[in-house]
Amino acid sequence: xxxxxxxxxxxxxxxxxxxxxxxxxxxxxTRNVENSLQKTQPDGMxxxxxxxxxxxxxxxxxxxxxxxxxxxxxxxxxxxxxxxxEALSEAGKLDGKIVLDITNPLDFSKGGLxxxxxxxxxxxxxxxxAAFPNVYFVKSLNTMYNGLMVxxxxxxxxSTVFVSGNDATAKGVVVGILKEFGWKDSExxxxxxxxxxxxxxxxxxxxxxxxxxxxxxxFNFKVxxxx
Amino acid sequence: xxxxxxxxxxxxxxxxxxxxxxxxxxxxxTRNVENSLQKTQPDGMxxxxxxxxxxxxxxxxxxxxxxxxxxxxxxxxxxxxxxxxEALSEAGKLDGKIVLDITNPLDFSKGGLxxxxxxxxxxxxxxxxAAFPNVYFVKSLNTMYNGLMVxxxxxxxxSTVFVSGNDATAKGVVVGILKEFGWKDSExxxxxxxxxxxxxxxxxxxxxxxxxxxxxxxFNFKVxxxx
Numbered sequence: 001x002x003x004x005x006x007x008x009x010x011x012x013x014x015x016x017x018x019x020x021x022x023x024x025x026x027x028x029x030t031r032n033v034e035n036s037l038q039k040t041q042p043d044g045m046x047x048x049x050x051x052x053x054x055x056x057x058x059x060x061x062x063x064x065x066x067x068x069x070x071x072x073x074x075x076x077x078x079x080x081x082x083x084x085x086e087a088l089s090e091a092g093k094l095d096g097k098i099v100l101d102i103t104n105p106l107d108f109s110k111g112g113l114x115x116x117x118x119x120x121x122x123x124x125x126x127x128x129x130a131a132f133p134n135v136y137f138v139k140s141l142n143t144m145y146n147g148l149m150v151x152x153x154x155x156x157x158x159s160t161v162f163v164s165g166n167d168a169t170a171k172g173v174v175v176g177i178l179k180e181f182g183w184k185d186s187e188x189x190x191x192x193x194x195x196x197x198x199x200x201x202x203x204x205x206x207x208x209x210x211x212x213x214x215x216x217x218x219f220n221f222k223v224x225x226x227x
Numbered sequence: 228x229x230x231x232x233x234x235x236x237x238x239x240x241x242x243x244x245x246x247x248x249x250x251x252x253x254x255x256x257t258r259n260v261e262n263s264l265q266k267t268q269p270d271g272m273x274x275x276x277x278x279x280x281x282x283x284x285x286x287x288x289x290x291x292x293x294x295x296x297x298x299x300x301x302x303x304x305x306x307x308x309x310x311x312x313e314a315l316s317e318a319g320k321l322d323g324k325i326v327l328d329i330t331n332p333l334d335f336s337k338g339g340l341x342x343x344x345x346x347x348x349x350x351x352x353x354x355x356x357a358a359f360p361n362v363y364f365v366k367s368l369n370t371m372y373n374g375l376m377v378x379x380x381x382x383x384x385x386s387t388v389f390v391s392g393n394d395a396t397a398k399g400v401v402v403g404i405l406k407e408f409g410w411k412d413s414e415x416x417x418x419x420x421x422x423x424x425x426x427x428x429x430x431x432x433x434x435x436x437x438x439x440x441x442x443x444x445x446f447n448f449k450v451x452x453x454x
Contacts, residue, residue: 110348115347115348116347119346119347120342120343120346120347120432121337121342155451155452155453156453156454157451157452157453158451159449159451162433189437189440189441190440191436191437191439191440192436192439192440196436196439196440198432198436199432199433199434199435199436199437200433202429202430202431202432202433203429203430203433204429205347205425205426205429206389206426206427206429206430207426208426209418209419209423209425209426209427210416210418210426210450212418212419212423213416213417213418213419213423214416216452218452218453219450219451219452220451221448221449221450221451222386222448222449222450222451223437223446223448223449224382224384224385224386224446224447224448224449225382225384225443225445225446226382226383226384226445227383
């Protein structure tokens with residue numbers, strides 16, 4: 001498939017790398033290509049700058065959001081939550097495209113652990129769906145470390161990936177990608193329509209506290225049923 | 228131990244029953260004993276009225292919050308979230324006591340799935356701790372169906388119970404109770420101080436959506452680490 005990955009950070013790089021490994025045609029979208037390529041330092045989490053990444057991934061190109069989206073049937077939205085709507089707006093006409101939305105509404109502005117800028121009676125997933133009603137949003141993968149998103153078997157035990165979205169066909173396409181990543185059918189839990197993103201985005205506060213308590217982000221939530 | 232269970236609903240009954248089985252001295256606290264005993268119908272979830280429960284549990288008595296708390300070293304707070312602070316206020320002097328807080332800030336007033344009346348940058352656990360600064364609050368067990376709280380082995384696989392609280396000794400007492408219920412050391416995750424209740428209370432939105440999607444409340448979240 002032609003897939004555009006929006007976002008040049010650790011999540012975008014992990015998804016682009018893995019999708020290209022799986023022989024998809026991958027382009028990475030960014031707001032300003034030149035600015036993105038000018039970065040020479042790793043980010044706060046140690047992720048190398050996108051220019052470095054591209055040197056090691058000759059088949060992946062960096063384009064503006066609009067250029068990246070043009071031929072893509074699936075857009076992987078891996079920007080910061082606060083930049084998600086703007087990135088989609090800059091991408092031009094997206095009607096009919098599928099967006100695999102991995103974003104979370106994290107607000108880092110107050111210092112300490114981030115809070116959520118959309119929560120409880122709304123979600124970023126719903127807000128994006130409302131802003132782009134003719135785009136097929138599927139929220140998934142937003143509840144774990146990016147290394148596990150694209151390689152769930154690395155965990156060494158089964159865990160859960162949630163799926164939220166209004167369109168069954170779009171969810172089917174996303175589930176297909178999840179399976180390519182290595183997710184088992186029994187690990188994929190379709191929660192229902194896009195309002196269920198309130199549930200998965202609300203895993204961030206507990207994710208952050210498990211991470212703080214254990215000093216280890218290499219975990220995932222499992223819905224344990226004994227089966 | 229002398230344990231007072233505040234709350235006459237399904238959670239209170241499950242905890243009182245199990246603690247009495249484990250040979251603790253258990254009293255149940257309620258706002259108005261007479262009113263509670265006058266109920267003759269099961270609640271919306273099919274939980275029998277407290278009068279019915281007491282007939283089958285001769286060693287457990289129903290008392291006012293204040294009477295129940297008087298001799299208790301541990302109070303199990305299993306009221307509705309919205310009634311929690313009032314119940315503790317009616318209980319009189321609680322300084323120095325341990326409160327195992329199982330409540331969640333669920334707001335059912337809007338219809339549909341409940342939202343949270345405390346979330347994101349606060350939690351009910353913190354609010355109660357702030358309202359009763361000399362009480363040792365330990366938030367735990369609030370992230371699952373009550374049958375699993377008191378009998379985690381029934382699930383047939385390991386899962387996670389979280390613990391949040393400011394006082395290490397109080398958390399130790401609660402962890403002791405968890406182990407009596409059957410929780411393994413490896414399943415008990417101490418997240419830190421009471422502010423981490425923001426994390427566990429935020430599991431309710433996802434709990435509710437897993438329940439809605441699967442029509443099955445007999446599950447628990449597990450922090451899966453592959454170990």
